[in-house]
Amino acid sequence: MADSHLSPLTSLEGRDPYGAYEDYRESGPVIWDESMQAWLVASYDLCRFVMEREDLFPPKNPNNPTFVKVRGGPRNVVIRQGDEHRATHILLLRLLSPKVSNQYREKYIREVVGGVIERFVNKGHAELGWDFAHALVIRSFLAVCGLDWRDDALAQKVYDLHMPIVAWIEGGAKGEGEAAMAAADEIRDFIMPIIEARKEGAGDDLISRMWREGPEIIRDFTAEDVYANVRELFLAGTDTTAIAIANAVYRLVKDADTRQALIEGGPDKIATFVEEVLRLYGAVQFRFRSARTDQELGGRHIRAGDTVIVINAAANRDPARFACPAHLDLNRQRARQHLAFNAGPRTCVGAALARVELIEAVTQILERTRNLRFDPAGEPPAFGNLLLRSHEPLNVLFDQA
Template identity: 40%
Template structure:
């Protein structure tokens, strides 16, 4: 983090008094309305937070999505041949089952009751998205990829991006990145598969952001962009 701060600090400092519409300039202008002593440290925190929110989370989710595909021959065939709608539905199931963010902490604004449990003002609640996304009361076959899922209302009804006023600002971009990456890889590498020598896929790694560890694959590039790549 210190190295990243050092890399970004010149850009942050250069826009301290900027009236441009970019994110860093907007952060400087808006910060003082939130905290009287808003400064460089706060702006750096916003910038690095947005950087990780837009990179690490998508990377971990993509890793999990490809583990789902590469360990299920029937699923990868359906996604490969099912068209855009199937890819979009698969992306939602990957986000529901193996979204990178497993939990979120929230501070309670006022005394309330959830599920018969009293929660006092200013107490901290840990929302377990991973558990909620596998709630059998909301999702039939909660631990499986169901490409024609209809409940509760639509495939997007999960908590991978949180919910309400604190929903992920980059949800639409993240969805597009997952969909386009799955589409491109299956097009460019139509025979991609787990390597015969691959070690058993281990458990999740990480804490706040989680994904499966590295897996080994074989493939033959079939797309012009993949020309020259070896199996």
């Protein structure tokens, strides 16, 4: 049954995965992976099919109380199913629509990005993974939620409390998850009073708007809906967006010609650059689904209950879909057709916000620095990890613009 001539998915941790992904696609496009005890899907068309057909391939979430608790409770958009999921998904898409996300860019994110850059721009050197990408995403989310993004202690606290949860989930959500549970309790104690204080829905921050618009869409809307989904937006959106920004910065540092083309081409080229970085490197490499019934997929017999892993990062370099798929093309047509934000009923609700954060980050780095280059004395970047991948560390030197 195993496709034993191919590299196991787990063996790709810390290695460039794209050669193996190409092997999967050419051998399959659906193959059995013994290391994951799962079917791997590597072609664009089949990855999109699996994600769009939730009736056939529902999400495979760990079925335990710890997983539900650390994600904010049963009213979380990731946990909910059927009509309840659809209603919550619609609400979050409305709250983070392109129009609203651009308003957040103008009101909060531009200032946050500039404030983060001010902390290192006079030094002529920085580590742009933590000093820039992660810092601006955490602080942007605080700002959007109506909290003080300049408060260093608050930003550090929020980050530190989420780390045990992220580590437990990325480790497969195994065991009791004591550290993750303790962190979830502390987060709840911290954020619930803020949520209750915004119940009148009078502000334009995300929490107030969720109170104001949620009851129109979600039946029996309560503070638990606000809490669960604010928690999910932070948990799912900060690390992934920071990773995408780090990958964009890596490409800017690596490729002086692209930097110059973006400076000359302006906002339209920067927007395409962001889409190409998302396609080429993504953030979440693959996603888990479960087969609801016995069925055929890509010429293989999938049994009910089998795990199916859609490798969106492989799909995004499928030559049947993208010409010169390994090439960053600032003139690529329909550049948004990648699967970095998933597809179907589980499409990322924070995609528009992530895009404006990426665009603002790239724009201001180009405006505020010149001669951006890797620091020969610093540790070089590596495309590490397995599920969430970014080029880090990003030790750079630069001149001020």
